[in-house]
Structure formats: structure tokens, C-alpha cells
Amino acid sequence: MKQRVAFIGLGNMGGPMAANLLSAGFAVSVFDLSDEACKVLAGKGASVAESAKAAADSVDFLITMLPAGKHVAGLYLGDDGLLSMLDASTTVLDCSTIDAQTAREVGEAAAARDIGFLDAPVSGGVAAAQAGTLAFMCGGDAKVFETAQAVLNAMGRASFHAGPAGAGQVAKACNNMLLAVHMLGTCEALAMGKEHGLDPARLSEIMLASSGRNWSLEVYNPWPDVMEGSPASNNYQPGFMVDLMAKDLGLAMDVAKTAGIDNSMGQLAQTLYEEHQGAGNGARDFSSVLERYRQK
Ligand code: NAD
Numbered sequence: 001m002k003q004r005v006a007f008i009g010l011g012n013m014g015g016p017m018a019a020n021l022l023s024a025g026f027a028v029s030v031f032d033l034s035d036e037a038c039k040v041l042a043g044k045g046a047s048v049a050e051s052a053k054a055a056a057d058s059v060d061f062l063i064t065m066l067p068a069g070k071h072v073a074g075l076y077l078g079d080d081g082l083l084s085m086l087d088a089s090t091t092v093l094d095c096s097t098i099d100a101q102t103a104r105e106v107g108e109a110a111a112a113r114d115i116g117f118l119d120a121p122v123s124g125g126v127a128a129a130q131a132g133t134l135a136f137m138c139g140g141d142a143k144v145f146e147t148a149q150a151v152l153n154a155m156g157r158a159s160f161h162a163g164p165a166g167a168g169q170v171a172k173a174c175n176n177m178l179l180a181v182h183m184l185g186t187c188e189a190l191a192m193g194k195e196h197g198l199d200p201a202r203l204s205e206i207m208l209a210s211s212g213r214n215w216s217l218e219v220y221n222p223w224p225d226v227m228e229g230s231p232a233s234n235n236y237q238p239g240f241m242v243d244l245m246a247k248d249l250g251l252a253m254d255v256a257k258t259a260g261i262d263n264s265m266g267q268l269a270q271t272l273y274e275e276h277q278g279a280g281n282g283a284r285d286f287s288s289v290l291e292r293y294r295q296k
Helices: 014-023 035-042 052-056 071-075 100-112 125-132 142-155 166-196 200-208 215-219 240-260 266-279 286-294
Strands: 004-008 027-031 061-064 091-094 116-119 136-141 156-163
Touching: 004 014, 004 052, 014 027, 014 035, 014 061, 014 125, 014 142, 014 200, 027 035, 027 052, 052 091, 061 071, 061 142, 071 100, 071 200, 091 100, 091 142, 100 116, 100 136, 100 166, 100 240, 116 166, 125 136, 136 142, 136 166, 142 156, 156 166, 166 200, 166 215, 166 266, 166 286, 200 215, 240 266, 240 286, 266 286
Parallel strands: 004 027, 004 061, 061 091, 091 116, 136 156
Antiparallel strands: 116 136
């Protein structure tokens, strides 16, 4: 018999993730506040439920992909929350990017009912969700991580067990803070070279073969027309939106604060990204922050 999965939150990411579960042969029941989003999945073979509870009834896996911590807490916790109706036969994965504290609270509430729970935020944007090549950073029990491989493999190409509940969100916050910092550093270096008459493509080639090499240079060059297919070469169509980077930097600030870490680099990145967002660039790709340096 097919394993049953409930998928709640069928937005830009959740929609294609649920579609990949259908392609992999799972029986998928879906729910979203948007009827439109549900209809798209119905067209691919999912059964549309009338509520989150109806979707999650008697499933092997329950997966959520929601905007923020308040949506996740609202759905799972409390007397009327989803955890109150589930038991150990369902494994729960929250793939949303949320604050680590909420992820820990949901993880603890699930453990109290003997329900396996993973916070499993993803790296890779909409294109990776569509292609089934996401990377999952998971927090929770190691046995639950093993059980979840069946669904993780259908949606991604890599999954990592980072530690106990909340550790997946901490890993995601660390990664995206570093991404913001090396993207800004890459933009700064390219703009500096250009002002001195260097060709950004040649400078990129030099730094790629030298110790400045990093992911932003390697696969996501922020200078227009240096790299075919990059958001920069496509008028900064996302990609990964500035709004989402600003959100993730906010989460990273909380992670740094609760750890008592001096994250001056992350704080500066947050200031620069929030300025860029405030200038009307929220819906553009995060590499568009290069323009800040070109408009000097
Ligand atoms: P989105 O806004 O496109 O989708 C969210 C969906 O959740 C919407 O369809 C909304 O109707 C639904 N929803 C909200 N509350 C609900 C509820 N209570 N019950 C049922 N449905 C509900 O967002 P997205 O881009 O798909 O992102 C989802 C998560 O993935 C976010 O946490 C985001 O930070 C993270 N993420 C996004 C990207 C990206 O590139 N878009 C990349 C990595 C991680």
C-alpha cells in the first residue's frame, strides 16, 4: 500500500515539494488557505482536504511549509492544534524557515505525545523545490531522521541531521547569515575592481582561482552578464528574494543573541539588506544588492 503524506502550505516552495511526493508514488492529501494552490495540486493527483486536521487524519507523514513561526505554532500547538489529534503513527516534518525557539517548542510538545518531529528547513529556492534537489537541515531525534528519509529523498538530494529539535533552524540561520556576508563581500570586491578599470568577468575569474573563491562567485555571480543564467543576468528576477534574506537575517540575529555571540558581520549584513529592501527591492533577487555599490 502507498504511504500517505499530508502536505500543508502549498506556496512557491510547498506546491512543487508536494508535487514531487506525488511523482515519487506517495498518496498525498493537501490543504492550504488558498483554494487556487489546492486546485493546482488536485490537478496533479492530490486529494484536497477541507481543513488541516482532515488532511492530517491517519497519515504516515505530515509536512508543513508555512511562512513563519506564528503560523507553525498556531497550527500545531494548543488544545485545538494538530499535535493534539496525532499519535506515534505519524511522523511530522516542519520544513518552514522559522525561529529556533518555536521549533524547539513544537518539538517538545510532539515528544510529550510520543510523536516523531523534525524541524527540517531547506536550502535551495523554488527551482530546487521544483527539481527535487533541496538540501534539508534537520533537528530532532536521529531515529526520526532515519524514518523521514523516505519523504526527504523524494523532495531533495541531501539531508543532514544537525542535532536535537531546533538544530535544523540554527543551521539554516548560520548558513544564510554567511550567505548574506559573502554575497555582500563579493559585490564590494567586484565594484572596487571595476572602479579601478578591471573587467568584472576577468576579476571574477582571478578570485575564483584564488583565496577569495566562494559560492556567490562560483554559482551566483552578482554582476550582470558575467554568468549565464544567473539572476544578475536576468534583471535580478528571483532566485531568492531580498524579502526572504531580510527575514532570515532577522532569525539569525535571534540565534546570535540567545547564544551571546558577537555577530558584527551578520548585523552589518542585516542593516545593508534592510536598507536595500526599504529602497523598494524586496521582491528582487538578493544579489541585486550589488546596485548599492554601483550607484556610489
Ligand atoms: P509562500 O508565501 O509562497 O507560501 C506559504 C503558503 O502557506 C501559502 O500558500 C499560504 O496560503 C499557506 N498558509 C499560510 N498559513 C496557512 C495555514 N494556517 N494553513 C494552511 N496554509 C497556510 O511561501 P514560500 O516561498 O513557499 O516559503 C515557505 C517557507 O519556505 C518560508 O518559511 C520561507 O522562508 C521558506 N523558504 C523559501 C524559499 C524561497 O525561495 N521561496 C527558500 C527556502 C526557504
